[in-house]
Amino acid sequence: AGARVICYLDDLGMFDGVVLHGRPGGFVFQLVANAERRSRIEARLEWMRSADDREDQRKAARIVPVHRDVRIALQGARTAEAFVTDLSMTGAALVLDRRPQIGVMVTVGKRYATVVRHTAEGVGVAFRMPFGPLTFNERVIL
Known part of the structure; x- marks a missing residue:
């Protein structure tokens, strides 16, 4: 607990955080991000949730870059x-x-x-x- 970690999640990108506690097969961590970064993550998650409803299903995984x-x-x-x-x-x-x-x-x-x-x-x-x-x-x- 308390260790800083960086996780890379397919289709979402890199996440910086602090481990809250361990659990069997993994751990729970708290995301460390400013409001702008959290907003980009929320937008990406919303986009992914609605992906099944879109006809536009491009083959390559998409990310939202920091430098836009x-x-x-x-x-x-x-x-x-x-x-x-x-x-x-x-x-x-x-x-x-x-x-x-x-x-x-x-x-x-x-x-x-x-x-x-x-x-x-x-x-x-x-x-x-x-x-x-x-x-x-x-x-x-x-």
Whole structure:
């Protein structure tokens, strides 16, 4: 009891906490997080709860990154500011004002991507080179 631990939970990310007590086969810990982090966790859990009701069942696991603001380079040297709503090893959902056409190549931060879908708020992109499992986590910077 009292030990600091970091747990990684599939589909949710990394959690920092303090062990409250042990139990057979594991332990109970209290999450150590500020209000913003707790809000992101709650949003992710809510998204996961509603996943069964959505037609959009993408194959790759999604996370909500810590660094969500990103610059998008469009064709013709134009740039735009975007907001990452979720991220997977193979792509991202972005909120932006002007939506490029489906099939257009863009640069999301430093990653080359192709616009694969339009959403109500922006676009979905597929990365040309997916993240590797060792470099993909909620702290990744695009």
